[in-house]
Amino acid sequence: MTALSAYLQVPAKSISVDSLWLVGVVSLASGFQLAGFARRVGEARKKYKVYPPRVDGDEGFVRCFRAQQNCLEFYPIFLVTTWLAAIFFHQLPAAVLAVFYILERESYFTSYSRDAEARRKPFYRTVYAIQGLALLAALGLFNVMVRQLCGRNLIQTIIDVITLPI
């Protein structure tokens, strides 16, 4: 139970570099991914001869462009849930889910660029990842709220009760 207890540790009162570096690495990776998507849209512009400022033309380009736009639309939601989960819950599960999200986004972009229908499956998986991150964030925030309003650390209390007979 010590492992569980250590894992579900109460968020430290002050936010430290060492409790966030994992999601820092993942965020940097996600930034590189977005930069890569922007580059691939640029290549699609050349391939399908759709020059700025135009954004319509061959459907091959439009699919690629819309894939990028959808990634950009969800990026703030992804970032917010990842960092809230890391700050208020724990960075390890947040980083795992965020890596899953990034991999599925890669699959989404590649699939959508080929065929609009193929975008569905990886898209749903990115939604599951975000739902997981939101759940972690909500749990962590709920814990801080209870501690603030009732002076009790909920997660610590639950762990104490569970580990009582051991």
Add this chain to the structure above:
Amino acid sequence: MTALSAYLQVPAKSISVDSLWLVGVVSLASGFQLAGFARRVGEARKKYKVYPPRVDGDEGFVRCFRAQQNCLEFYPIFLVTTWLAAIFFHQLPAAVLAVFYILERESYFTSYSRDAEARRKPFYRTVYAIQGLALLAALGLFNVMVRQLCGRNLIQTIIDVITLPI
């Protein structure tokens, strides 16, 4: 004056979970709102039969889509000003203004989906919310800057002067 003094407290030197949980909750709520807008655009796609990757067609769909795009355009500005206000000033007024912003965005999306002209009033109110958040952030940052450059805590000094005769 103690209440005012406590309220306008100097930002703690280290950023803690307990001084940010309110804007954490609000940010999570705003993430859910954006996800809801994305879902409503998806429903408008079905209703008006505008299938990806297309983004033009019936004006009913285009209004709904542009409403979402405008919310997304302002989301980073909203997030940045909210968190700067919370970190460098205080999370309570930041959270209040952020909740106001979220409610007006809901009104904006619903109004714009019905009628392009009706988007104006709630839009202006979201701008006021962001201006308020930016003002709080600027005050807090200015205080840290003065403390760093002149070794004086401005807000504390003002409070001291005000409370002198009491």
Add this chain to the structure above:
Amino acid sequence: MTALSAYLQVPAKSISVDSLWLVGVVSLASGFQLAGFARRVGEARKKYKVYPPRVDGDEGFVRCFRAQQNCLEFYPIFLVTTWLAAIFFHQLPAAVLAVFYILERESYFTSYSRDAEARRKPFYRTVYAIQGLALLAALGLFNVMVRQLCGRNLIQTIIDVITLPI
């Protein structure tokens, strides 16, 4: 060597307001810039008589609109790399590069609004700024990672070795 050592200081274990205020100021400025771009697109709507929800029409408007969209696309990447560089490396070089990015974005928006070809040079310079920020972030994150996994502070070790003969 003391100056270098102080400059390349190990990121503090807890993240403090005083080690982030510079990028706070820069982020607030970048928020104002985006708001200004949104306003200029609004003015272009009036000038070229392109009323919401439409986003196509005279190429003068489309260029201005696409300039804004491109700024928005890169804004999350810019913010993430700036804050990672500030948190995990040091806020001073992060803020300098971020100011450079903001100035080049201003030049980009103005140039693109006039002529689609003129957008290239300032755009490439914003990419260099982001690459520099990503490099700083990667260095800082790598240092924390090494400290976490090997119990060694890499940057401190290097400084110690360099300053040995002095």
